[in-house]
Amino acid sequence: MKRILLSATILFFVGSIISSCAKRSSTTGFKYNDPKYGGFEAHNFEGQPTGPNLVLVEGGTYTMGTTEQDVTFEFHNVPRRVTVSSMYMDETEVSNLHYREYLYWLTRAFYADFPDVVKRAYPDTLVWRDELAYNEPYVEYYFRYPSYDNYPVVGISWLQATEYARWRTDRVNENILNDKGIVDVNINSLNEDNFNTESYLYGQYTTGVQKGLKDYSPEAGDSKEGRQVKMEDGVLLPDYRLPTEAEWEYAALGLIGNQVENNEMLTDRRLYPWDGNTLREPSSKERWAQGGMLANYKRGRGDYAGLAGKLNDNSIVTAPIYSYMPNDYGLFNMAGNVNEWVMDVYRPLTYYDMDDLNPFRGNEFEVRELDEEGLVAEKDSVGRIKYRPQKDEEVVNRRNYKKGDEKNYVDGDSISLAYYDYAKTTLISDKSRVYKGGSWTDEAFWLSPGARRYLEEDQSTATLGFRCCMIRLGGDVDNFTKGGNQFKKTEKQAKVNKKMRKQSN
Numbered sequence: 001m002k003r004i005l006l007s008a009t010i011l012f013f014v015g016s017i018i019s020s021c022a023k024r025s026s027t028t029g030f031k032y033n034d035p036k037y038g039g040f041e042a043h044n045f046e047g048q049p050t051g052p053n054l055v056l057v058e059g060g061t062y063t064m065g066t067t068e069q070d071v072t073f074e075f076h077n078v079p080r081r082v083t084v085s086s087m088y089m090d091e092t093e094v095s096n097l098h099y100r101e102y103l104y105w106l107t108r109a110f111y112a113d114f115p116d117v118v119k120r121a122y123p124d125t126l127v128w129r130d131e132l133a134y135n136e137p138y139v140e141y142y143f144r145y146p147s148y149d150n151y152p153v154v155g156i157s158w159l160q161a162t163e164y165a166r167w168r169t170d171r172v173n174e175n176i177l178n179d180k181g182i183v184d185v186n187i188n189s190l191n192e193d194n195f196n197t198e199s200y201l202y203g204q205y206t207t208g209v210q211k212g213l214k215d216y217s218p219e220a221g222d223s224k225e226g227r228q229v230k231m232e233d234g235v236l237l238p239d240y241r242l243p244t245e246a247e248w249e250y251a252a253l254g255l256i257g258n259q260v261e262n263n264e265m266l267t268d269r270r271l272y273p274w275d276g277n278t279l280r281e282p283s284s285k286e287r288w289a290q291g292g293m294l295a296n297y298k299r300g301r302g303d304y305a306g307l308a309g310k311l312n313d314n315s316i317v318t319a320p321i322y323s324y325m326p327n328d329y330g331l332f333n334m335a336g337n338v339n340e341w342v343m344d345v346y347r348p349l350t351y352y353d354m355d356d357l358n359p360f361r362g363n364e365f366e367v368r369e370l371d372e373e374g375l376v377a378e379k380d381s382v383g384r385i386k387y388r389p390q391k392d393e394e395v396v397n398r399r400n401y402k403k404g405d406e407k408n409y410v411d412g413d414s415i416s417l418a419y420y421d422y423a424k425t426t427l428i429s430d431k432s433r434v435y436k437g438g439s440w441t442d443e444a445f446w447l448s449p450g451a452r453r454y455l456e457e458d459q460s461t462a463t464l465g466f467r468c469c470m471i472r473l474g475g476d477v478d479n480f481t482k483g484g485n486q487f488k489k490t491e492k493q494a495k496v497n498k499k500m501r502k503q504s505n
Contacts (some may be wrong), residue, residue, distance in 0.1 A: 001115055003381055009370075009430075013343075016368065017114055019311050019409065020037055021127035021397060023042065025426055026086065027493070033216045034140045034216065035216055035217065035218045036218075038217075038218070039112065039215075039216035039217040039218055039220075040114050040216075041216055041232070043233065045232065045234045046431055046474065047238070048238075048368055048472060048474060049237070050088060050171055050472060051088060051125065051237050051240070052172060052409035053092065054088035054090060054091070054470060055088065055089055055090075055091045055092055055330045055331060056084050056088055056203060056472065056478060057086065057087050057088065057089050057250070057251045057329050057331075057472075058246075058256065058476060058477055059083070059084045059085045059086035059087065059250075059448075059476050059477075060083065060084070060250075060255075061081060061082070062081075062082065062083075062084070062249060062250055062253065063079050063269060063460070064079065064080060064081075064082045064249055064256055065077050065078055065080055065252070065450050066078075066079065066361070066448070066451065067269055067270070067271050067448055067450050068078075068271070068445055068448045068450065068451060075250045076347075077451075077452055078451075079450075080356070081356065081411045082246055082356045082357070082358075083356065083357050083358070083359060084246050084247055084250045084360050084478065085287075085357075085358055085471065085476065086470055086472035086474065086476040086477070087243070087247055087251070087468065087469055087472050088330075088469065088470040088471075088472060089243065089247075089251045089468075089469050089470075090468045090469070091331055091332060091492055092321035092322060092331075092332050092333065092467065093150065093152035093153075093293045093321050093332075093333055093337065093338060093465045093466065094153055094161075094164065094339065094465060094467060094468070095149065095151060095152060095321050095453040096142070096144075096148050096149055096150075096152075096153045097124065097149040097150060097154070097432075098157070099153040099164065100143075100144070100193070101262055102121065102164055102167055102168075102250065103118065105167070105171070106118045106121055106167075107186070109189065109190055109194045110190070110191060110192065110382065112190065113190070113191055113296055114381070114382065117382065119321050120160070120163075121160060121161070121163065123143055123154065123155035123156050123460070124140060124155040124157075124460050125138075125139050125140075125142065127154060127155040127460055127461050127462040128142065128155075128157075128462045129192070129271070133425060135272050138317070138502070139460070143155070143156075145251045150232050150320045150321055150322070151318050151319070151320055151321065151336045152318055152321055152337060152465040153463065153465055154318070154338055154460070154461070154462050154463065154464060154465050155460045156341075156460055156464070156465060156466060157240075157457060157458050157459055158341050158385060158433040158455075158457035158458070159457050159458055160460075161242060161341050161466040163239070163254055164466075164468075165238075165240040165241045165242060165468050166451055168468065169237070169238075169239045169240045170194075170195055170242045170338055171195075172195050172237055172240070173195075173197045173236045173237060174195040174197075174209040174279060175380060176235060176236065176237065177200075177229065177235070177236075177282075180235070180329070180482065181209060181210055181211060181340050182209070182212065182213070182228075182229060183195065183200075183208055183209055184208035184209075184210055184221075185200050185208070185211060186207050186208040189207055189208070191378055191381060191382060192380070192381055192382060192383040193207045193240055194382070194383045195207070195208075195381065195383075196379070196383040196384055196385070197236060197239075197420050198236070198384065198385045199379045199384065199385055199468055200228070200229075201229075201231060202366055202376050202385060203228065203238075203377065204220075204376075204379045204385070205383070209228070210465070211225070211226055212226025212227045212229070213223060213226050213227055213228075213229060214226055214227075214412055215362070217461060224418065224476060226461070228428055228430065232310055238470055238471050239470065239471075240468040240469070241343070241468065242273075242341055242343045242466060242468065242471070243342055243343065243467075243468075243469035244296040244342060244359075244360045244469075245343070245357070245359075245360070245434050245436065245452065246341045246344045246345040246358065246359045246360065246467055247342075248340065248342045248356075248436055248437075248449075248469075249436065249449045250333065251329055251331060251448060252273050252327065252331070252334035252335065252436075252437065253270050253273060253327075253449050254270075254273050254274075254327035254328035254331070254334075255269075255270065255328075256328050256329060257275075257327070257363050260272065261307060264332070265375075270449075270502050271336045271448055272294070272335055272449070273327040273331075274325070274327060277316075278296050279293060279295060279297070279444060279447070279459060280292065280293060280294060280409025281293075281294055281325065282383030282481075291325075293312050293313040293324070293351040294324055294325060294335070294441045295313070295324055295329065295333070295335045295336030295337070295447055296313045296315045296318070296319040296324070296333070296336040296337045296439075297313070297335075297336040297438055297439070297440065297442055297443065297444060297446075298440065298441050298442060299312065299443075299444075300436075300443070304317070304440065304441070309428035315337075315440060317438055317440050317462075318338060319333070319337050319440070320338055320430070321333065321337075323337070324336075324337075333437075333450065334441065334446040335437060335438055335439075335448075336437070336438050336440065337439065337440060337448070337465075338437070338439050338440070338463055338465035339435045339436065339437045339438060339439045339442075339446075339453070339463055339464045339465070340431060340435060340437045340464070340465060340466050340467055341434075341464065341465075342433070342436060343360065343363050343433075344360060344361040344362050344433065344452060345407045345430060345431075345432060345433060345434075346428060346432040346433060346434045346452075346454035347361055347411045347412070347418075347428070348428070350482075351379075355468070355485065359410075361407065361411075362389060362407055362433075363401075363405075363407065363409075364389065364402050364404070364405050365379060365389070365390040365401070365405075365406070366387040366388065366389055366390060366404075367387065367388060367394075368386065368387055369386040369387065369388050369389050371419060373418055385391055389404050389405065390404035392404055393406055393451050395467055405432050408420075409428065412430075412457075428454070429458050430454070431457045431458065432454045432455070432456060432457070433454060433455060433456070433457045434452050434453070434454055435450065435452075435453055435454065435455060436452055437449070439463035439464070440463065441462075442462050442463070
C-alpha cells in the first residue's frame with residue numbers, strides 16, 4: 001500500500017514538471033503564457049486549497065435514510081442508495097465568537113447607512129425563555145459573555161445562517177488576495193465599497209487594489225500593472241454555504257472509518273456517527289476517554305447531564321465546539337450539542353423522486369441582472385452583484401429543467417397529488433427547512449444522522465445552530481495521495497479535544 005502511494009506521489013510531481021516544461025497546447029501546438037501566441041494562459045494548478053476551519057470529506061456512495069425505528073410511521077426517510085460528491089465541511093459548529101466577528105464587521109461597514117442590515121443579523125437571544133423555567137441568565141449572557149466564546153451560536157434562523165456563509169466567503173477570499181499582495185484589506189470600506197468576491201471578478205471592486213497577476217496578453221506589453229485575478233487562476237475559493245441534507249448526513253456518518261482496506265465495501269451501517277449502539281466510548285487508546293459520553297444530549301426526563309461530581313456529558317446546556325471525540329472525518333459534534341440547519345426544503349416524501357447523485361430539494365434558479373448593453377449590471381448598495389429569479393418562459397426549451405422554481409417538483413406542484421396549504425391543512429410550506437443532528441435537549445433518537453425535522457426558515461430556537469460547507473472542485477480525493485492526511489488531522493483534533501476536556505474539568 002505504501003509503495004502504491006509513493007508511486008502515485010512521484011507520478012504527480014513528474015507530471016507537474018513535464019506540464020510546466022511543455023506549456024504548449026496538445027491540440028494546436030500554440031505556446032501557453034506567451035504574448036506572441038496570443039497570451040492564452042494555462043497554470044500548473046496543484047488542486048483546491050483547504051479553507052479556514054474546513055475538513056476534506058471524500059465523497060462516495062452510501063445508504064441515506066433512517067436507521068432508527070420509524071415510530072410514527074411517517075415513511076418520510078426511507079433508506080435508499082445515493083452518491084455525494086466530495087466536499088469540505090466545517091470541523092466544528094459556528095461559535096458565538098465567530099458570529100460576533102461577523103456582527104462587528106457588519107456594524108462597521110453598514111450600520112451608519114443601512115442599520116437594518118445589521119439588525120437582521122442579530123441572533124434572537126429570547127429563544128432561551130420558557131413559560132415555566134428561569135433562563136434569563138442565558139438570555140443576557142450566553143451570546144456575549146467570554147465564557148461562552150467557544151460555544152455554538154444559537155437563536156440563528158436559516159436565513160441568517162445563509163447570509164453568514166455568504167459573508168464568510170468574501171472575507172476568506174479577501175484575505176487570500178491580501179496575503180498575495182493583490183488587494184489591501186480596507187478596514188474603512190463602507191457600503192458598496194466593501195470587498196465582494198463576485199463583484200471583484202466582474203471588475204466592479206477597485207478599492208484597495210495593489211497589484212495584479214502577470215498579464216501575458218499582447219495588449220499588456222511591458223506594463224507591470226498586471227491583471228486582476230480570474231476564476232481560471234484557481235486563487236479564489238468557492239462559496240461557503242450550508243450543506244445539503246445528503247451532504248450533512250454523509251459527513252456525519254463518517255463511514256470512511258468502516259471501510260475494509262483494499263475492498264469496496266463497508267463493514268456495516270451506523271446508527272450514530274460512531275460504531276455500536278451505545279452513547280459511551282467503549283474502548284480507547286486514551287484512558288481519559290474510555291467510558292466517556294460521545295455526545296451532548298438529554299438522557300431522559302429531567303436528566304440533562306447526570307449527577308454533580310460525576311456529570312455524564314459535562315454540559316447541562318450546550319458544550320464547547322471542540323467537545324467529545326470527532327468522527328472518522330474529523331468532525332466534532334455531528335450528533336448532539338445543537339441541531340444544525342441544512343439547505344433543503346422539507347417534504348415528507350422528499351426522496352422518492354429525487355436524483356441519486358447529490359440529491360437536494362429547494363432549487364430556485366437565478367440569473368444575473370444585465371444592463372442595456374448585455375453586461376452584468378452595476379452592483380447593489382451593499383456591494384453585491386444583482387440577481388433575479390429565472391422566469392419559466394426562459395427555460396421552456398430546456399431538457400434538464402422546466403421551471404425557475406423547483407421546490408415543489410413532483411411534490412406540491414400541478415403534476416403531483418400533494419398540496420401544501422400552510423396553516424390550514426399542514427405546517428409544511430415552501431419556507432420549511434430541514435435541520436438534523438439532535439441537541440442538548442433531545443433524547444438519543446434524534447442523534448442518528450438519518451433523523452430529520454423542520455422549521456420555518458425565518459425562525460430559530462435555543463437548540464439550533466449551523467456549520468458551513470464548500471464543494472470540492474476537481475479530483476475527489478486529496479491533492480497528493482488518496483485519502484490524504486485525513487486521519488492524521490483527526491488525531492490532531494483529538495488532542496485538542498483532550499485539552500478542551502481537561503480545561504472544562
